[in-house]
Amino acid sequence: MESRHLFTFLTVVETGSFTRAAHKLDYAQSSITAQIQALEQELNTPLFDRINKKILLTDAGRRLLPYAQEIARMHDMARDVVRSSDEPGGTLNIGAPESLAASRLPDIIREFRNRYPNVRMILRPGNCTELKEQVRRGELDIVFTLLPEEDDRDLHMETLVEERMTLIAPMDHPLVLQPQVLPEHLRLETILHTETGCLYRNLFEQHLNRHGIFTDPSLEFWSIEAIKQCVMAGLGLSFLPTMTVRRELEEGKLAALAWNDDNQRVCTQMVYHLKKWQSPSFTAFVELARTHAVRWRDEIGVGI
Secondary structure (H helix, E strand, O other), rough: OOHHHHHHHHHHHHOOOOHHHHHHHHHHHHHHHHHHHHHOOOOOOOOOOEOEEEEEHHHHHHHHHHHHHHHHHHHHHHHHHOOOOOOOOOOEEEOHHHHHHHHOHHHHHHHHHHHOOOOOEEEEEOOHEEEEEEEEOOOEEEEEEEEEOOOOOOOOEEEEEEEOOEEEEEOOOOOOOOOOOOOOOOOOOOEEEEOOHHHHHHHHHHHHHHHOOOOOOEEEEOOOOHHHHHHHHHOEEEEEEEHHHHHHOOOOOOEEOOOOOOOOEEEEEEEOOOOOOOOOHHHHHHHHHHHHHHHHHHHHOOOO
């Protein structure tokens, strides 16, 4: 079984198209077709169904996929081991949700780039659950997530800092003067939500639901920046990680309500595969992230 045939198979799965796979790999489309056919002949089973011009994995293709991904990961590790030196280089694929990509990672990435300009860095956005699975499949080297502390048999999940949450409002909202905001105060309020599946949204909604408060799910945003602008415009309230709204609070553009977030906190975690080969660039980035995490904890006033 030729490794290049497996790499082509993975690219077709990733792109969902023989044509797009050919473009990405800089092959003629006939070469992509020939390689997939050769792989199917060797395995004596079709790997793709072609239905209504769509490429779908067969059951055999789905069974092959994790093994092909593991072979590709081991190929990359072997290449990196041979090429590696003490000086960080190569490529780092990093993933993070928008909240962390905008608030926690810029300082780390800037310092890392200044120290190691020869390292190519690719930052991929996504929700935390998807990012974890991409690390598990070897598609990303390191991801940062906002999740509860937990263990995983395949992944190293390192808590960097416990994040505080803030219930934000326009500066002139009546609840700004309330000495303690309780769930019942939100019964008639419009809540601007992050996307479905967001952990801290779920924690907030569950807390309200326990008090008989059920918010309107029709106002949902994929962008935290959009949520902040809408809150400033008086469209409603929102529950966001404090790190994402610190600047607006300091500048007096948003108000923090007196809300108890003890039951709705999450942790910023650094996640990577336990079998991941730790290249010099990988190790340097991980250590730099840990250094920055010490400062984050000092700013918040908590320890790990």
